[in-house]
Amino acid sequence: MRCTDAPDITECFTNLAVCGDNEECYLEKSTEEDLSIVYNAGCRSHQVCMIMRAMSGTPGRRRRLVNCADCCSDAPDSNGPCNAQLCGLTPPQMPDTCAVCDGVHADVQSCNTLATCPPNEVCFTGIRIVGTRVRYVFGCYEERVCYAMVANNNKTDSLHRPGRVIHGDQGMPICDACCKGNKCNVADCFQVKANMTLSDFNNGTITG
Template sequence: MKVSLTSLQLREPLTSLLVLCIMTWTLTLCTARGPICMKCQNITNNGNCSNITRCNDGEGCYAREVITATGSAVLQTGCLAHQLCTILESTAVGIGRRDNTGEIRKRDVTSCYRCCEKDLCNEHICDVVLPTSPISTQPPNSLVTTPTPGKQVTCFICSDATNVTDCTTTSTCAVGQQCYTTRASLAGNIHYSMGCEESNICPHYSTVPSAQSPFCKRCCDSDRCNIKLCGLHLIPELVTKPVNRTLEVDDVTRLRCEADQASNATLSWMFESPSGSTVLPKPVAFGKGNTTAFFQITPQHFGKWTCIATNSFGNSSASAYITHLSST
């Protein structure tokens, strides 16, 4: 017998409600997710961890540093529920382990326990003290390094983008912050995140070898600079640049300019005469996509010609001069 959802709603309200609850729960489970985190156990150096994992919804990244009974330090990283992380951050430092009898043995002491919620943020959080976050509570005796006052930078902002060309939104960071980019390979897919990071955290990310690791995190301190980090080259690059010409009036010539195809850039030309005029002289003709400018030289064509390649991430330019033969 064919039973529609409408008949379930009318005849079996309890069953219908259960079905809808299961559908809602399943949809939430499939779409909600946490950050990408480092995941390693009992490593002696941050650089020895090359494993990453995707946390579930309601989880963040954590790092725990343990001083063992032999006096060596080991690090544990992974995912942990936000509520549990908040409790452990404020209570776990100094706590040892119990053996199978329940008695505290010669202790392995937890010297650091911290949580964070950005992609790959747990790699170095036990190296430095992080600013307080909504899910992070600093130990009472911790010392927070105050970022050096300076200018505010504008950075590209995006969270867990699988196509970096989707990261076109920008935002101005707080004083004491820099731009950052993370790139992580997870289950065969590349994930990107960009945003603002505390300046005192940034120096620790430069130790990660981006070419040899499945992840990269880098910082920079100028406007929109994070679109160039971790091997990204999204700002147009001119692969063919115009070159200087020395010509006579009535000579016919051309200037060529091309951008790398991957940048999907638009080309345009600007002109500046020796007197400072920016009016584009005539006659001039432009080839397909403005990649070539053709001239039959008149006295008005002598000056500085600039090719500009522009896309949503920025622009690059190159200039050439057309000069009269007599001036040489």
């Protein structure tokens, strides 16, 4: 995971980086002058990590003290990247991410931006005809609207809501579908639509 001066470790979870062959993942937890905690994470050279291990940390920087600085080179597992488990952190419950990209795209794999949807939204995917070409859209959509789409048996209908996360959507819609699950909208829209069930979505009521 990667972040810079994040006040909450959860901000680091959905920003991922691939380290180079001569690098390792790292996590740094520091205390600021105002007594707040900040996190920095990403990639550091193998040589720097070796020095950190030998010195059991890194020296404090101006205006902050480093509580912990550590490196790891393990492959990601079910708990996420290895640096999400450094500095005494309990392996987090990694939030689901969705493909979220502006505009229309040539194929299902062409949207490479992942994001966590707001609490009241779920992953969304759609197919559009732009001129004579098939194009795809990806983003987040209001969960209650997805619920209504299934409840009304309107699986052949399109979803319409002003101000969607997907900006630049255009063309004639021939498929709209919602889903829950990590990167679940990086899939064929018609298959996602066929798998939609009422129990997948909340109708907008507040629970708990």
